[in-house]
Amino acid sequence: MRFTIDEYAKTFKMSKEMIQNKIRTKRLNYIIEGGLTYIIVPRSSLDEEKRQEIAQNIKPSSPPASTPQKTTVGMIIALYQKENQQLKLKIKELEAKVDRLVNDKEQMLIAERERIEEIYTAKDEQLKNLLEVINTKLLLSQGNAVHDVDITATAPIAPTLPNGVIELKRYLKFIGMGSEERKAVKRRFELAFGSDIRIIQKEGEFYVDLSKYDYTDFLS
Template identity: 30%
Template sequence: MKKMTIADAAEYFNVSKEAIHNRIRRGSLDCIVDNGVKYVAVASAKGNNDSTNIANDNRYTHYIEQENERLREKVDVLEKETTRLRDQREQMLIDERIKVEQIYKERDAQLRSVLHVVATKFLSHVNTETVMEEANAIDAINADVVEGTIDEWVALKSFLKLKRYSDKERKKIKNRFEAIADQDTRLHLRNGKIYLNPSEYDYSDLLR
């Protein structure tokens, strides 16, 4: 029976001191404490077997460390892929928004062109400037949309123009709106203008 310090046992078995401590905790190696110093009791007959077991433990520990490193690398790859897909999705949303805005611009331009042709070639009894003024009201509506909202709030002036009310009717209706503009939640005041949202609210009581 040989008595060795932890360092001597590690050198004897050609392993780390941590491996010796692990074997002691599992009971694979006998431990002797003498004057507060921990020793390892090694029987010469089982020395080779102990050395083999400890070497196997080291190989297992090394394998676990390699697996952990492989998993860390895989996690890094997945995180990068997730970031790439997120950026790609955001770019797609931006591209789609730009595409939709372009479609609306082209549609408005085509509509103005068609109205101009109709007014000049087929509606000789109608003032061309009047027709084009109504077509341009489309742009006025777009320009009169209240910034910072997702609902389509349209200026009262543009709305009445598209509804083809006479000047006298427009004046009466405008007076009704102005009388309750600061009280009616269906109306929005901005820079002295009155805005309404026909897609969400009913204004028939004020348009009669």
């Protein structure tokens, strides 16, 4: 036997709210057909008095006589399959949302790591340039401790340069000369080497002694 919610409430003297609660908590067997909820009550579960009362007062809802419908195992299975499919779709949607959130978080972490690496790389470059400038200034400030160096075309250069002597390319970079200007100055030093006592060379590199000589003519 099956009843609508209204019929079930009248027959079993129960409020609709209580019936809805029992349906939600699966304490009542029910099916949904055509948008209506029908509560299934096995006839064997009713005593004789209740059966007679139902027969006298309420005619349980049933399909037209010409098209009788019975609740079958197949209908119940189909209902569970439909609910199961809906649950699978919801699970897929949740999994997709989780994947998007994880991917967004990973992208944010990668971007943050790259930004930090760029900051530290820039800081390292700035520190390197600062140390070069400080080192050059220290060499310039030691000009009062310079020793004479005997430079000739054939005489070997002393193993250690005297204090105050600075590598030419470092000095030119320190005073802000561009790459092309530094190349031009180096060519002038190469042409004057051997004939100008101011030109100092060691292991193929040129040096200047600013504490003793003026190199303005080479720089202009």
